[in-house]
Amino acid sequence: MSVAVRFAPSPTGLLHVGNVRLALVNWLFARKAGGNVLLRLDDTDEERSKPEYAEGIERDLTWLGLTWDRFARESDRYGRYDEVAAALKASGRLYPCYETPEELNLKRASLVSQGRPPIYDRAALRLTDADRARLESEGRTPHWRFKLEHKPVEWTDLVRGPVHFEGAALSDPVLIREDGRPLYTLTSVVDDADLAITHVIRGEDHVANTAVQIQIFEAVGGVVPVFAHLPLLTDATGQGLSKRLGSLSVASLREEEGIEPMALASLLAKLGTSDAIEPRLTLDELVAEFDIAKVSRATPKFDPEELLRLNARILHLLPFERVAGELAALGLDDADAAFWEAVRPNLSRVAEARDWWAVTHAPVAPAADDPAFLAEAAALLPEEPWDLSTWGTWTGAVKARTGRKGKDLFLPLRRALTGRDHGPELKNLLPLIGRTRAQKRLAGETA
């Protein structure tokens, strides 16, 4: 049996770290097993689904390198859902209900006030043909519920282990709305069955859905997949991420926070697992290390600061070829490997390279507060060509001539050459600054 997974976002908003973690875990699981990945857009909520969100999902997944082998859109499959619904109606598993939302709220409130679970009472099953005709003549159109079997539902979850629900403890779910539209609880099962999904990996907010959906798989004659429900990410204080979703969207991490795809992937692949979080430069490494058995049931905490620290560690390792496009997008078309290697140890985000490009390639007003010393140093600047040994040769000569060492030697030179107290190693920067600029800056000129 070949493994087939799906990632099934609803295009009703931007992907955030929580959704994309599930996409990543599905992808790693499939790639590890040599299986395939389906991207399915759950877009039956036509009021809230938007093409720009669908495009955003594809853009975010592509940016992370999470490729898909198959693609489906639920709104293309209404005919198929109608067919399945008709068969379930014919077999008596889907039954019409006429309660209004207000009536259902009253029923629920009354049960809760009696200390009973708010399970639908199946009143609609007791309606006669005459009752239904009367309700419809009053202008009511039915919604349709799935009649659960009152028997245990059990599965072995790849994360939670053995799970047990009693069918009698669940409400018969509404599968078809009053306007005839099928709901996710049904459409997801029909798709998973038709597209031969073998493993459903999703958030633990779907555990109760799974109990219901297993019965729907059985009712439609589908093969019940293996399930894995991952605990949802929380913030550092243990709160759900829902309030901060805007700032934790993949688009904002990429476009506003300057996060590298492999930083996000390195973090999300390991968060909530028994593996340490380490920078990884390729998804292949994450595939090699992935094992769903390492996913813990404890709540994983997502910390944006940890992501930024990992981003910095990734940048310190990334070769020039991997960032050339990003540098060009920042306007640094002439940046080369020597520049990148000089500045990357000082970056947390690629965009910060602009500051160092300005230091090496644009006029800098030097902090030349030790002019006599700087003049002596300038006189000792070696002739070009310069390379990585120039700094050592030059400062050796300056030290011998002036007797200065340590901070007294290096800080005035750094300030004059870069206009700052801190930064990348001057051994690397000096050849990029070049002799003409260096000489002027040492003389206190803006150059």
Ligand code: GLU
């Ligand atoms: N569209 C559903 C969601 O985003 C999919 C859940 C599932 O994986 O079945 O929650």
